[in-house]
Amino acid sequence: GDGSGEPEEESDNNEETGSEDTGSEEESENEGDSGSASGGDLVIAIPSDVVSMSTHGSNDVPSSNVQENIYETLTDLDENQEVVPGLAEEWEEVDETTWDFHLREGVKFHDGAELTAEVVKQNFDRLVDEEIASPRAFLFEAVESVEVVDDYTVRINLKYPYAPLLANLAHSGTAIMSPNIIEEDYAQMEEGGDVDAYINQNPVGTGPFVYESWEPGGQVVLSRNENYWGEPAKLDTVTFKVVSEQSTRIAELETDASHVADAIGPNNVSRVENTEGMSVLSSPSVSLSYVSFNVEKEPFDDPKVRQAISMAVNKEEIIQGIYNGAGIPAIGPLAPPVFGYDESVSGLEYDPERAKELLAEAGYEDGFSTTIWTNDNEQRVDTAVAIQNQLSEIGIDVEIEELEWGAYLERTANGEHDMFILGWSTVTSDADYGMYPLFHSSQHGSPGNRSFLSNDEIDSILDEARRETDPEARKELYSQAQEMLVEIAPMIYIHHQEYLLGVDETVQDFGIDAQGIYQIKDAYIE
Amino acid sequence: MFQFIVRRLLQLIPVLLGVTILVFSLMHLSPGNPAHIIAGESAPKDTVEQIEERLGLNDPILVQYGNFLKDVVTLDFGNSWRTSLPVSEELWPKFWVTFELSVYSTIFSIFLGLIAGIISAVRQYSVADVSIMLVALFGLSMPNFWLGLMLMQWFSINLGWLPATGWGSAEQIVLPVITLGTMGAAVIARMTRSSMLDVVTQDYIRTARAKGLSERLVIYKHALKNALIPVVTVVGLQFGSLLAGAVLTESVFAINGMGKLIVDRILARDFPTVQAAVLVIAVIFVLVNLLVDISYKFLNKRIDLD
Amino acid sequence: MNAEQANNQSTEQKKKKVDSPFKRSAKDFYKKLKKNKSALIGGYLIIALIIIAIVGPFFTVYDPVHDTDYMVKLQGPSAEHWFGTDHHGRDVFTRVIHGLGITLGIGFFATILGGIVGVLVGIISGYYGGRVDSIIMRLMDVLLAFPGILLALALISILGASLQNVVIAVSIFAIPTFARIVRGSTLATKNLEYIDAMRALGASDARIIFKHIFPNILSPIIVQASLFVATAILSASGLSFLGLGAQPPSPELGAILSNGRDFMWDAGHIALFPGLGIMIILLAFNVFGDGLRDALDPKMKK
């Protein structure tokens, strides 16, 4: 998101997960003696509004960013994107399709309820409840059922072996909400209320911060959970303030109204850097920006054409010219931090000469005309402009069309496009999430495969990799897939971007992880 | 007059009905499936279907309209499809913010616009007239966000006089009101000028002068009242459109108002919120235009409204 | 010279002066327009803008869209790039020259289209009053209350996204504005004696409306129209993110202006020149409008 506040922002990093690591290994029931030094009140200017306080409510980054602080997940990802314990102290694979999770004992929700296996089951059942129709239900796609083994042990039965389960359990969509609010929400639904209506106003979790208030479109305020089971947070309060205009976020920073300004456009980096008292925090991400073809349409049904176009696009120019160097060129669909990324795969190099040859081979020596769709995202539009010019050099005449987000989603899902620009964020940091929805033929259209690629080989590799529980074997499969996808070229993998945030000097230990989630728990203000 | 007001208020009913039909059908005509937007970029088909089911999007269109109408009649607009919060709870605070913003901005525009327009008219083609016109055109050709950002840069960042964002305190009001009111002021100024020029050559102005009135009285009392009809119309229109169209100013100053809400929610296909907001605006428009019509009558008794 | 002579002379003059009434009034009008300095300046400005818009593109050195060169991006004005370069390294001067026509077209046609319909609707509403007025004005209220974006969105799905359709969309929201302004002035004018006089002569409603009321309420119409040009340009560019209107990389001035905000402080020239362009367009229309107003005002000052 460049910060203009339109909902296209969602498009950048539409998925997330995560968790702050929380140094949770060493448990500690010190009940965070309320004397813990005051860490101050942190204000974060965020580009777009929080949508839901319910972990099942929506699937967007701003909501996750808030939820991550209120709720916790069974597992977590550490900075190396390795799975580490969260609310579950440990877990074991009973058999290929059965997993037991042992919960941390004595964890209390903000409302005093206790975390038990029953509560976890309640949460997971709700996630897949059709009535709830959660946009995050896909995380439990492979789950057959959830069982309570004992007070602190939950069993998850899978439909088929499913390796990404642990990563999915680190996603905030599977975070655990208090049983009370779930019950109350159901009770209200009985009386004709809407799904999540209650939870949205009364979110209760186990996390290091307690919900204070939410003014939709305005701000969300959280305060420190003094009774946190782990080491309590340092900040007294955190405010997520919606400031949709990028320049205004920077102004907030300059006037000290906010401490952190998220989503600084590449063009404004120098402005922030040159202002005293603040700096830019840039951080690699698990996201990919790509230009996808509609492989069912001529001439994109010919891999040669797709390769030609891929080779005609100068990624370096785009990264330098448009992103001011923030990010790295993409070779395949996966970003380096993602599990399964293979650095040995070599991509299609920029080679316009070869591209022309390929086009000629495909029978398009005179080029052709086509359109490229983009939504209203500054950098995407600029990328489209750059690509338009780059492709004109091999004789392809591209017309750019901007679409509004709703129409964009629908019409690309329907396959009405020739080419379009979008991004993908592998928020579980697992290759399955980064490839399955994008390339599996069962995922045509709205689930993610908007290039409409149907390749049996890819399908079977992805299916197999899902069930394969041996990490090394999985990696092998994904390497194979990556190599093939470079060849098949259903999309141009442009680059893996960096998160750019403006941060006030006084803010210490603030971070953002590869999924785009703020690391707040250890932050404090000097 | 009483009858007239009652009749006009009764006309609200067909207007609102018209608005509901139009909003409803346009929302449905717009491309983009709300369920898709809620589900996000990667949404398994059954999730999308479940969401559609939950929102009632699979019902026959008339049933949907009926449900919606029922919500309107009971003044309970249901819950937002985006935030699941009750629409009225979300809408009212934002409405009041934007309402205040619009009121202040309109006052600002009237004040500035009238004075500038009058000066312009009285000194037609003078330096003052030309400069007012240039400033007005400058204000007009500058998009709101530009003006807002520039004001913010000077007054908040460079000078540190005023806060950059927010709404509520006296200091916070200044910049957004100037930003939002400038265009209106320009329009009012130009309208006043031209309307005054039509009036100042009338015989009754000569009569007023012959009475020995000061030029001020002649202009402000005799000429202005006659010239005010198009100006009042413009003011009414301006006020109404500010209410719905403050989105850019609200974004720039991070004001959590209705203008931004409407645009955001249209784009998010949050039908209940959009419908409720548009209805509210329609009511305001009808009321404002009623006031404008009544003020016509005050300005010129000869106008026959019935 | 005696009385007869004088008489003869005047009959001669009479004969000379007989001319078709239309031609006469057109001539008269032109004469007056010419006399009016501001109308003249405005008129020439408009003509100059049109000429630049048509001819200018043939004389620019660079290509307005294809000359991207990130090595020279965001450069300030220089001898090579008079107005500097933008964030794609394109020559801003070239883009402004190329964009002028599109912007001019959008502003002009949206205003004319919306203006004509709005004036018609408003004048009819005001003149007939009563039920007609109620119905029309309530319809206008409905239209007014309508968020422009929603209208635009629906329009895209009905008509498709194109440059013409943005003109249509923008002109649709011009209608109620014009209608209300015109109606207000019509209400104030229709009761005047000279309108009665026309009725007594047996003039048809259409004649009264168009030949007598219309000219007398022209001032606010002209003002509104010349101001609406700005609104049209800015709203059109505000809709481009829906796919309606000029699409990137089109050099439409409004679009450049609104996209330039990210470079506001580092490279202000990117937006400055298109902004000035829009302002000159506005200036031209407003100055011309003022002049027109004066030329049509029989009591005009020099």
Next chain:
Amino acid sequence: MAQKELLKVNHLKQYFPIKGGFFGRTVNHVKAVDDVSFEIYEGETLSVVGESGCGKSTTGRAILRLDDPTEGTIEFDGEDLLSLSKREMRNRRKDIQVIFQDPYASLNPRQTVAKILTEAMEIQNVVPKNKRRERAIELLETVGLNAEQIDRYPHEFSGGQRQRVGIARALAVEPKLIVCDEAVSALDVSVQAQVLNLLKKLQREFNLTFLFIAHDLGVVRHISDRVAVMYLGKVVEIADKKSLFENPQHPYTKALLSAIPTPDPENKKERIVLKGDVPSPIDPPTGCRFHTRCPFATDLCKQDIPELRNLDHMEEGHRAACHHIEKIVSGDMKPNY
């Protein structure tokens, strides 16, 4: 009389509401015209005189259907104008023209005189297109204006000149009946004489009919065939010109005639000065409207509304509305000044 009745006004009433209070309810009515009947024969001039505000212009406007009368019928050429549709009425308007009392207000300020005149012709399509301007110049000259002034706007004229433009416009469409509302009041006597002569000439040549509303009794005497005297929304006396001027019956008429100033500074004559408050059409007096100021008023006058009557000593067609004509004539009643 064998003459054809061109216009017949029957029981015409025109009440204007007076709005009051915050909500503008109708609190009262101005009874501007209250049951007026008269007829005009083809080719004659009927003058209407009377106190200012007595409803003369309103009667004229009603005949032209510029206002919608409250009650009554107006027959023109045997056709009730008030029952015509808008379109039918429009076609009738060629035959009925008006010269307005306020000449300036009745001219479109944005039209030149040429336009005003040619448009009138255009509307009723009376002169071929290419002749219109010529005809307009002709008309201007007949009313004593200059051809060069044809391209001027109304505000560039003097009051009398504007009035002449109004007259020229009425003549432009060659009507049968012209309602002249103070048509010559702003003209100096010489031009007035010219215009009056012109009107008479036109009447002779084209059998024109005039409803002539005027205050100047000299003018009235000169131009009219018959005269109607109105008082407070009613006709109080109607008669042949000669008969009216020489043998006025109604006390109001008498007072009116006596008030005429004479253009002779040495000979200032006796006037009948009317006593009492001038009544208002908002609360008109009961009975005879004139009784509050009438030197002969009795109780009867306060109660009964007198009818227009023709008595033996009066000429044919001379009618007056007074209860006491006989007694006044016979000298039985003495004025009570």
Next chain:
Amino acid sequence: MSEEIILDIKDLRTSFFTEDVEVKAVDGVSFKLPKGKTIGIVGESGSGKSITALSILRLLEHPGKIVGGEINFKDKDLTKASDREIRDIRGNEISMIFQEPMTSLNPVYTVGQQIRETLKVHQGLGKEQGTKKGVELLELVGIPSPKKRITQYPHELSGGMRQRVMIAMALACNPELLIADEPTTALDVTIQAQILEIINDLQDRFDMSVIMITHDMGVVAETCDYVAVMYGGKVVEYADVKTIFKEPKHPYTVGLLNSIPRHDVDVDELEPIRGNVPSPNDMPKGCRFAPRCPFATDLCYEELPSLDKVSDDNQVRCWIYSERWDGDPEVKVNGPERTS
């Protein structure tokens, strides 16, 4: 003359600068008005009467301009007075009744508001007192139900009532000089008589001076002390009222008197002056009346006569009465023969 002169106009010239020509609407008008007296200005329609009046109060509108002359009111030259001075004089020391009441009244204010305003500005009367005085004034000018009428708008009044409202407004502050531009054209004779009576009365009581512009010769005869006859932007004859009616000297004056329609006798044809007024931008070089004058000679066409005294109480602008007259020396300019 021992009388105090309140207004002394010398060679007033007012022109309209239209697109192509200068319309000399007033072209050298001079007259004196003694305090407490009435001067009547009569003359051809379009001869510059109203413009003269407007010039006195400096109310000319663009493109009209006073191009020469003096207007001495008391001892001030109004052509040179400051805006402030002239404003204090307007409505207070000098009031004016305009010729066209409909357009001269502000359509958006009630007549009461318009009358009150004058009272407030010059006499500082508040709303209540103003209304009271306003009602009195309306009553004075003979408008029935003044309390109701005062709340009505100009368009709700009859032509005569509007005119009387104008009169009431002008009289509100007991001006020293009243300029009445055709004040009674729309009034019936009884009301007219009443109004003239009021003016007379004020004149007696407050020593008010009046400029009465009219073409009703009856009114002139009844109210005026002096008469200026205007033709083509110039005064062609100036005399006291009796002389004008008894011994008119200028052929135009004679023609004017002859054109009066009589209410006491019937005549078939009125006797207007033949010919038309010359257009102001095409004035004859010599005497403006020459083209229509039955006695005109070449001299009349060639040279403009001056306004000369021909007798003690009479000034005429005509060659006939000069030494240079080259026409029939026996010419007799006949006055009207009035029977009564």
